[in-house]
Amino acid sequence: xxxxxxxxxxxxxxxxxxxxxxxxxxxxxxxxxxxxxxxxxxxxxxxxxxxxxxxxxxxxxxxxxxxxxxxxxxxxxxxxxxxxxxxxxxxxxxxxxxxxxxxxxxxxxxxxxxxxxxxxxxxxxxxxxxxxxxxxxxxxxxxxxxxx
Numbered sequence: 001x002x003x004x005x006x007x008x009x010x011x012x013x014x015x016x017x018x019x020x021x022x023x024x025x026x027x028x029x030x031x032x033x034x035x036x037x038x039x040x041x042x043x044x045x046x047x048x049x050x051x052x053x054x055x056x057x058x059x060x061x062x063x064x065x066x067x068x069x070x071x072x073x074x075x076x077x078x079x080x081x082x083x084x085x086x087x088x089x090x091x092x093x094x095x096x097x098x099x100x101x102x103x104x105x106x107x108x109x110x111x112x113x114x115x116x117x118x119x120x121x122x123x124x125x126x127x128x129x130x131x132x133x134x135x136x137x138x139x140x141x142x143x144x145x146x147x148x
Contacts, residue, residue, distance in 0.1 A: 040097055047093040055090045058083035059124060066128050076125035087117070 040048075062079030070078065080087070094113055098106045 040100065044093070044097045044100070048090075048097060051086065051090040051093045055083060055086040058086045059120075059127075063124065063127050063131055066131070068132070072125040072128040072132075073121075075128050076121045079124050079128075080121050091117075 059079055062075075062082055066072075066075035066079065091113075095110075098109055098113075101109060
């Protein structure tokens with residue numbers, strides 16, 4: 001069940017900044033648990049979704065604010081550093097869910113989670129490149145006021 005809840009949230013958290021969409025808006029409802037996968041409590045599900053959303057939003061904000069003078073890699077490292085609290089909270093909620101799993105599943109899920117988190121900085125750098133390559137929005141013009 002963890003893969004059906006936590007890992008999609010994490011994947012969405014990693015992908016959402018590039019697409020500028022929070023994971024809550026795009027997260028599908030997980031299917032019912034199978035006997036081999038224990039059902040996560042509603043509290044754990046909510047904690048994972050909440051922390052994944054916070055991490056994603058922090059990253060999206062960092063991507064938007066990345067200084068043009070910094071390389072994408074340096075900006076990504078800065079974003080990850082500034083989002084350390086949110087990452088820690090996400091890790092804690094996912095680790096709590098891992099603790100409910102059988103050992104074999106726990107090890108596999110932990111490895112997959114760490115792999116995804118290890119790729120986050122590279123994905124953020126790519127998202128910064130995409131953001132910089134996107135055309136700038138047209139400036140808003142003030143409505144014309146008739147002369148008095």
